[in-house]
Amino acid sequence: MKVVIIGAGIAGLSIGWRLAQAGCAVTVLERARPGGAATWASGGMIAATAERPGMSADENRFALHSAALWPAFASEIEKASGRPVHYARVGTLIAALTAEGYTELSAGITGETRMLTPPETLALEPLLRSDIAGGLWAPGDAMVDNRLVGLALAFAFVGAGGTLNINEAVVRLEVAGNAIAGARTPFALHTADAYVIAAGAWSGEIAGLPPEAIPATLPVKGEMIALLPPGGQALPSRLVWGNSVYLIPRRDRLFIGATVSKEGFDTSTTDAARLFLHSHACALMPDLAKWEIVEQWAGLRPGTPDGLPLIGETAIPGLFVASGQFRNGVLFAPAIAKAICDLVAGQKRLPELEAFRPGRFGPAHLAGGHAVG
Amino acid sequence: MKVVIIGAGIAGLSIGWRLAQAGCAVTVLERARPGGAATWASGGMIAATAERPGMSADENRFALHSAALWPAFASEIEKASGRPVHYARVGTLIAALTAEGYTELSAGITGETRMLTPPETLALEPLLRSDIAGGLWAPGDAMVDNRLVGLALAFAFVGAGGTLNINEAVVRLEVAGNAIAGARTPFALHTADAYVIAAGAWSGEIAGLPPEAIPATLPVKGEMIALLPPGGQALPSRLVWGNSVYLIPRRDRLFIGATVSKEGFDTSTTDAARLFLHSHACALMPDLAKWEIVEQWAGLRPGTPDGLPLIGETAIPGLFVASGQFRNGVLFAPAIAKAICDLVAGQKRLPELEAFRPGRFGPAHLAGGHAVG
Numbered sequence: 001m002k003v004v005i006i007g008a009g010i011a012g013l014s015i016g017w018r019l020a021q022a023g024c025a026v027t028v029l030e031r032a033r034p035g036g037a038a039t040w041a042s043g044g045m046i047a048a049t050a051e052r053p054g055m056s057a058d059e060n061r062f063a064l065h066s067a068a069l070w071p072a073f074a075s076e077i078e079k080a081s082g083r084p085v086h087y088a089r090v091g092t093l094i095a096a097l098t099a100e101g102y103t104e105l106s107a108g109i110t111g112e113t114r115m116l117t118p119p120e121t122l123a124l125e126p127l128l129r130s131d132i133a134g135g136l137w138a139p140g141d142a143m144v145d146n147r148l149v150g151l152a153l154a155f156a157f158v159g160a161g162g163t164l165n166i167n168e169a170v171v172r173l174e175v176a177g178n179a180i181a182g183a184r185t186p187f188a189l190h191t192a193d194a195y196v197i198a199a200g201a202w203s204g205e206i207a208g209l210p211p212e213a214i215p216a217t218l219p220v221k222g223e224m225i226a227l228l229p230p231g232g233q234a235l236p237s238r239l240v241w242g243n244s245v246y247l248i249p250r251r252d253r254l255f256i257g258a259t260v261s262k263e264g265f266d267t268s269t270t271d272a273a274r275l276f277l278h279s280h281a282c283a284l285m286p287d288l289a290k291w292e293i294v295e296q297w298a299g300l301r302p303g304t305p306d307g308l309p310l311i312g313e314t315a316i317p318g319l320f321v322a323s324g325q326f327r328n329g330v331l332f333a334p335a336i337a338k339a340i341c342d343l344v345a346g347q348k349r350l351p352e353l354e355a356f357r358p359g360r361f362g363p364a365h366l367a368g369g370h371a372v373g
Numbered sequence: 374m375k376v377v378i379i380g381a382g383i384a385g386l387s388i389g390w391r392l393a394q395a396g397c398a399v400t401v402l403e404r405a406r407p408g409g410a411a412t413w414a415s416g417g418m419i420a421a422t423a424e425r426p427g428m429s430a431d432e433n434r435f436a437l438h439s440a441a442l443w444p445a446f447a448s449e450i451e452k453a454s455g456r457p458v459h460y461a462r463v464g465t466l467i468a469a470l471t472a473e474g475y476t477e478l479s480a481g482i483t484g485e486t487r488m489l490t491p492p493e494t495l496a497l498e499p500l501l502r503s504d505i506a507g508g509l510w511a512p513g514d515a516m517v518d519n520r521l522v523g524l525a526l527a528f529a530f531v532g533a534g535g536t537l538n539i540n541e542a543v544v545r546l547e548v549a550g551n552a553i554a555g556a557r558t559p560f561a562l563h564t565a566d567a568y569v570i571a572a573g574a575w576s577g578e579i580a581g582l583p584p585e586a587i588p589a590t591l592p593v594k595g596e597m598i599a600l601l602p603p604g605g606q607a608l609p610s611r612l613v614w615g616n617s618v619y620l621i622p623r624r625d626r627l628f629i630g631a632t633v634s635k636e637g638f639d640t641s642t643t644d645a646a647r648l649f650l651h652s653h654a655c656a657l658m659p660d661l662a663k664w665e666i667v668e669q670w671a672g673l674r675p676g677t678p679d680g681l682p683l684i685g686e687t688a689i690p691g692l693f694v695a696s697g698q699f700r701n702g703v704l705f706a707p708a709i710a711k712a713i714c715d716l717v718a719g720q721k722r723l724p725e726l727e728a729f730r731p732g733r734f735g736p737a738h739l740a741g742g743h744a745v746g
Contacts, residue, residue, distance in 0.1 A: 033406070033413075033524065040406075082531075147540045151406065151527075158455075158528065167520045186625030252559030 001025070002192040003344060004183050006170045006206065008034040010146070010329055011322045012198035013153035013164075014073075014337035017080075020160035022345045027190055028162060029183060031169030031202075035150010038200050038329055041299025043224065043248045043257050044146035046070050046331045049138035050092035050241055053108050058355035059308055063328065066335030067142065073334035074144060080156035085149045090249070092141040093125055095242035095284060096133040105136040113138045125236055127285040141239055143248060146330050170199075172208040173319070180319050184208075194344045196320045201265070201300035203310070203323035212315040215323050216361045219265050219300040222258035222327070223273035226295035227281075227288055229254070236285070245280040253294060256281045258327070267298045301326050311339055311356040320344060321358040374398070375565040376717060377556050379543045379579065381407040383519070383702055384695045385571035386526035386537075387446075387710035390453075393533035395718045400563055401535060402556060404542030404575075408523010411573050411702055414672020416597065416621045416630050417519035419443050419704045422511035423465035423614055426481050431728035432681055436701065439708030440515070446707035447517060454528035458521050463622070465514040466498055468615035468657060469506040478509040486511045498609055500658040514612055516621060519703050543572075545581040546692070553692050557581075567717045569693045574638070574673035576683070576696035585688040588696050589734045592638050593676040595631035595700070596646035599668035600654075600661055602627070609658070618653040626667060629654045631700070640671045674699050684712055684729040693717060694731040 001024045005012045008030035016026045030036075048067035052060050074087035093116075096102035106115055113136055121135040122128060158164055165185075174181040174189065182189040197203050201219035229235060235249040248255040259273045274296055282289045304310060304324035309332065313320050320343060322336050342348045374397045378385045381403035389399045403409075421440035425433050447460035466489075469475035479488055486509055494508040495501055531537055538558075547554040547562065555562040570576050574592035602608060608622040621628040632646045647669055655662045677683060677697035682705065686693050693716060695709050715721045 033409070033520075036406070145540070147406075151539055154524075155528075155531065166524055167518070 001194070001345065003027075003194045003196065004029065004190045004192040005196045005198055006183060007197070007199035007203075008154065008164060008166065009037055009039040009198065009200050010035065010149055010153065010333045011200070011325065011336055012196070013150070013157050014333045015196055015198060015322060015340045016162050017153060017157040017160055018337045018341040019345060020157060020162040022341060024345055026157075026162045027192070028157065028164050029168050029170050029185060029190065030164065030166045033166055034154035034164065035147070038299045038301060039150045040147055041222070041224070041297055042146045042330055043246070043255050044144045044149070044250070044330050045239060045246070045248060046142040046144060047092050047138070047239060048331060049110070049112050049141050050094060050239065051328065051331070052110070056308065056355065058352075061352070062335055062356070063331055066332050067140070069334035069338065070142060070144070077149065077152050077156050080159055081152040083148065083152040083155060085152050086145040086251070087142060088144075089140065089142040090238050091137065091139040092239040092241060093121065094136040094138070095121060095125070095128055095240060096135060097243055097284070099133050102133045109136070112140050125238060125240055127236055127287055128240070129284065129286055143239060144330060145250065149330070170206055173206055175208055175210065175316065178316055180316060194318045194320065196322055196340060196344065198322040200323060200329070201302045203302060203321065210315070212359060212362065213319060215310050215314075215321045215358055216304050217302045217310070217323050218262065218304075220303040220326065221261045221263050221266065221298055221300055223269055223277070223296065223298045224255055224257040225274055225277050225293050226250070226253045226255050227291040228252065228294045229291050233287070240284070243280045243284045245277055245284065247281060247285070254288070254291070265300065267300060269296045269298050273298075301329070305361055309336075309356050310358040311336055312350075312353050312358055313343060314358050374567070374718065376400070376567045376569065377402065377563045377565040378569045378571055379556060380570070380572035380575075381527065381537060381539065382410055382412040382571065382573050383408065383522055383526065383706045384573070384698070384709055385569070386523070386530050387706045388569055388571060388695060388713045389535050390526060390530040390533055391710045391714040392718060393530060393535040395714060397718055399530075399535045400565070401530065401537050402541050402543050402558060402563065403537065403539045406539055407527035407537065408520070411672045411674060412523045413520055414595070414597070414670055415519045415703055416619070416628050417517045417522070417623070417703050418612060418619070418621060419515040419517060420465050420511070420612060421704060422483070422485050422514050423467060423612065424701065424704070425483070429681065429728065431725075434725070435708055435729070436704055439705050440513070442707035442711065443515060443517070450522065450525050450529055453532055454525040456521065456525040456528060458525050459518040459624075460515060461517075462513065462515040463611050464510065464512040465612040465614060466494070467509040467511070468494060468498070468501055468613060469508060470502075470616055470657070472506050475506045478507075482509070485513050498611060498613055500609055500660055501613070502657065502659055516612060517703060518623065522703070543579055546579055548581055548583065548689065551689055553689060567691050567693065569695055569713060569717065571695040573696060573702070574675045576675060576694065583688070585732060585735065586692060588683050588687075588694045588731055589677050590675045590683070590696050591635065591677075592673040593699065594634045594636050594639065594671055594673055596642055596650070596669065596671045597628055597630040598647055598650050598666050599623070599626045599628050600664040601625065601667045602664050606660070613657070616653045616657045618650055618657065620654060620658070627661070627664070638673065640673060642669045642671050646671075674702070678734055682709075682729050683731040684709055685723075685726050685731055686716060687731050
């Protein structure tokens with residue numbers, strides 16, 4: 001069976017790798033470089049528990065399922081590629097700055113989380129401001145070095161026999177009747193038995209599809225910064241959320257994210273975002289004011305009208321979508337790879353994906369009025 | 374023998390690949406991604422003949438030697454990586470807009486080039502303005518898809534047993550007496566028998582070295598744009614130089630380069646550069662005014678005080694430099710790989726590299742006053 005995948009981000013490469021392992025002849029077509037867009041720009045959080053309050057029951061079930069797949073997925077990538085990806089189950093500490101915030105957090109408690117008193121919170125993360133009101137501790141959350149994952153997956157995919165064409169954008173999907181006749185790039189018409197759009201924020205931009213088959217994605221820009229601690233000072237050891245930012249210890253530096261704005265496909269960095277992220281992080285951890293800002297970058301999340309991902313077959317048989325992950329592209333990767341692999345290679349029906357059906361909006365989404373969760 | 378190479382651009386990966394093939398245990402340390410900086414931003418020209426007027430005799434000899442290595446080098450990369458790099462000997466046409474320009478070109482004629490009359494010039498490249506004064510034809514020049522070369526070399530290098538650490542910047546070279554004790558990154562101290570700095574425009578930025586061993590590089594920014602022809606219109610089929618720009622047919626689009634400015638490490642794109650490149654290209658080929666500008670990007674060339682590259686051992690035994698290629702990083706890659714491999718693994722003396730000795734400036738270059746050729 002031949003499969004063409006559009007996009008060599010974490011989704012496209014994970015799917016391609018699984019399909020290649022299952023014996024498919026897979027070509028991934030990538031307009032720039034592997035793992036180079038949102039996969040590179042993300043924070044690499046695998047925070048199914050911390051993300052829970054913003055998720056529907058369906059999405060949360062999928063998130064927990066995917067988080068459970070991650071440890072073996074990471075080991076397998078490392079083994080197949082010979083490259084480290086630094087998966088670590090460090091947990092998320094959600095810090096409450098006020099008594100009201102603490103009460104609100106308490107309402108979201110589950111079997112996997114527990115509330116912490118101020119001293120417990122400070123014991124877990126001494127950099128937090130000393131008058132912290134407490135926190136919620138989600139020990140099951142994890143992270144991975146997303147920048148390393150992209151290249152490692154490229155090696156794993158090619159090692160499994162996949163073909164990775166970089167710098168080759170799909171400009172058009174050729175439709176004949178109710179089937180895809182090929183993915184057209186400037187250099188070739190790539191034909192296959194199945195096609196998967198895994199092009200992140202650009203998933204809705206491919207010409208040629210009838211309205212009902214166009215993935216309902218829109219780009220949601222996010223900016224991040226990274227701080228370097230002065231010599232000798234330790235990084236936080238957990239994912240820390242609070243005061244409208246999240247903090248991610250990434251090897252030698254602290255990532256702080258992320259802004260959310262809808263500005264089309266612009267990925268320039270702004271003074272406003274840097275100030276927002278820095279001031280909010282410093283209000284949470286006063287010592288950070290002495291740390292140096294060493295990086296700032298922006299990426300585009302694939303948003304959808306209802307904030308849920310797009311995973312499954314489109315109105316055109318044989319055309320699948322794996323997009324709309326919004327801020328959960330890293331978290332969802334192994335579950336999406338498994339789901340699309342089952343759908344494409346196994347032709348199974350997967351009732352648990354019903355809420356993520358790509359065609360659930362109808363063509364109306366094209367008239368505008370996008371919103372993200 | 375253990376070798377650490379700093380930088381996974383075309384130079385570092387080519388050297389690493391050759392050394393790994395020669396049996397060395399090679400680690401390439403890359404602060405971002407393979408082939409991601411100047412290697413990605415360049416135009417991929419292998420234009421030893423067209424570049425000749427700007428080169429010294431030593432540099433031209435080296436350029437012709439490297440250009441002659443390219444066909445086999447490209448084939449070997451493709452074979453080792455299983456990835457195409459699209460080497461093509463398309464030739465360079467240098468167009469003269471005026472009679473004075475034509476006379477000037479004629480002065481530079483060599484055995485490998487010939488002058489063309491206006492009709493011959495237009496026959497070779499019909500997109501040129503019809504009142505062209507003539508041209509110089511250098512049929513031996515070639516090009517390669519530099520964006521593809523970076524990833525292909527990464528696969529070739531890893532396939533030959535090399536270790537490629539991405540997102541791991543060397544922050545310091547530890548010096549003990551007159552030897553390198555290790556390359557320090559935020560995560561490890563990498564020790565080796567030999568070290569190679571192939572960090573492009575950043576080669577002079579690594580802390581720890583005594584002044585006499587710091588590579589005398591400075592960043593020289595270049596901006597480029599790419600135009601897409603309207604449906605059906607053919608690209609130029611040659612490299613075309615003229616009117617202060619060069620034009621490179623790159624698969625479906627036309628690259629136009631490049632500005633030259635010294636602004637530190639800034640890589641933002643500017644309206645001024647876009648207008649300069651576009652207007653100069655349109656004056657050369659009027660039809661281009663109807664083509665769409667689809668890309669604009671900037672990169673940093675590694676310049677040096679005398680415009681010649683830095684290839685060889687530094688004042689510290691066992692510390693080598695392969696940098697300062699200015700605009701010839703792609704052209705020089707196979708010759709640099711061979712030279713550094715001979716020096717490092719073979720411990721040979723290479724008299725033909727005397728003009729490129731990294732220590733030729735002494736520490737005075739650090740006081741400023743950089744210039745590039």
